[in-house]
Amino acid sequence: MPLTRDFKETVQARVQRDPEFRQSLFQEGIECMLAGDVDTANSLLRTYINATMGFSELGKLTNKQPKSLMRMLGPQGNPNARNFFDIIGCIQRHEGIQLAVTLRGAAQAPTPSAD
Incomplete structure (x- = not known):
């Protein structure tokens, strides 16, 4: 189902005025990618x-054609790791943030015995 213009404009307005929402949108995109939900990740990153910054600016920062970047993050897109991390690095610098990976629900390592 295509998004309506009103919805897109509402999201863009919120992204521009609410840094926490903007960063959460980016973070959720990365979390979706890590969870294997590439379609949702691409959609969220494209929205962000x-x-x-827009794809023109991202193209300048990554030395890639904007249309190529749009295809990578499009509905059928699947960027290779180098391109994906180039994009993520540029977004982090643009946003002034740095992502960190944390483990959730991992089994604890056994403690060494005192034999």
């Missing part, structure tokens, strides 16, 4: 990019 369109509402912030």
